Amino acid sequence: MNSAPFLILETGQPVASMRRHRGFPHWIRVAAGLERDQAVTVNVEAGQALPSREGFAGTIVTGSGAMVTDRAEWSERSAAWLREAAHAGMPLLGICYGHQLLAHALGGEVGDHPQGREMGTVALELHDTAGSDPLFAGLPPRFGAQATHLQTVLRAPDGATVLARSVHDACHAFRWGDRAWGVQFHPEFSATHMRGYVRARQDALRNEGRCPKTIVGDIAATPHARRVLRRFVHHARGLHGR
Numbered sequence: 001m002n003s004a005p006f007l008i009l010e011t012g013q014p015v016a017s018m019r020r021h022r023g024f025p026h027w028i029r030v031a032a033g034l035e036r037d038q039a040v041t042v043n044v045e046a047g048q049a050l051p052s053r054e055g056f057a058g059t060i061v062t063g064s065g066a067m068v069t070d071r072a073e074w075s076e077r078s079a080a081w082l083r084e085a086a087h088a089g090m091p092l093l094g095i096c097y098g099h100q101l102l103a104h105a106l107g108g109e110v111g112d113h114p115q116g117r118e119m120g121t122v123a124l125e126l127h128d129t130a131g132s133d134p135l136f137a138g139l140p141p142r143f144g145a146q147a148t149h150l151q152t153v154l155r156a157p158d159g160a161t162v163l164a165r166s167v168h169d170a171c172h173a174f175r176w177g178d179r180a181w182g183v184q185f186h187p188e189f190s191a192t193h194m195r196g197y198v199r200a201r202q203d204a205l206r207n208e209g210r211c212p213k214t215i216v217g218d219i220a221a222t223p224h225a226r227r228v229l230r231r232f233v234h235h236a237r238g239l240h241g242r
Helices: 016-021 024-032 073-087 097-105 128-132 191-200 202-207 212-217 223-239
Strands: 006-010 039-043 058-061 092-095 109-112 118-126 142-149 151-155 161-165 173-176 180-183
Touching (some): 006 024, 024 039, 024 223, 058 073, 058 097, 097 151, 097 180, 118 128, 142 191, 191 202, 202 212
Antiparallel strands (some): 118 161, 173 180
């Protein structure tokens, strides 16, 4: 089996109340089925330098509480790195902020969602284009995923294929070329993670006229969303060295 490690670009930290469960890279590594020595984390938000692409099976970009539209130095530097990596054919998976950052890097448009926040276990609907996609083929046409975001991919990059949508968000997943994906949802989130996020945002949700208890009550496990993450790892390993 290919043993090349995956690079995880850490772009932010979970909400404070969930940090006892460690950070996004740990959640991603565990959900992806990667051993500790099969992932290398670089905290780009904290200013760590982006490494050479050589020797990595692929790159996964985490979520963040930051906003792509703030154009922070570390974020723009990471976008430039991702743009080069995508054009070089490196397997890439952007999650939430990572999804938006990858779309921005490849010429798409990111901004505040006109209808505001999407949060909780949401129903994804796959487009027909997902039927032949390496990460989504064979999944049910509708399945649940965990999501929490205010910004969104308003326009996917030119040449990208939009794979999934929710009632709230028209671009919940896209593929650019044949080795780069962005997913607005969090395939690494368990129901516990999602409940913690809703509780941390309960005041904001109430201010927006939404009921946190109802959202928490509707949270469920999302095994099909997690399969997308595991399929990325499997697919990238199969591509490594080609």
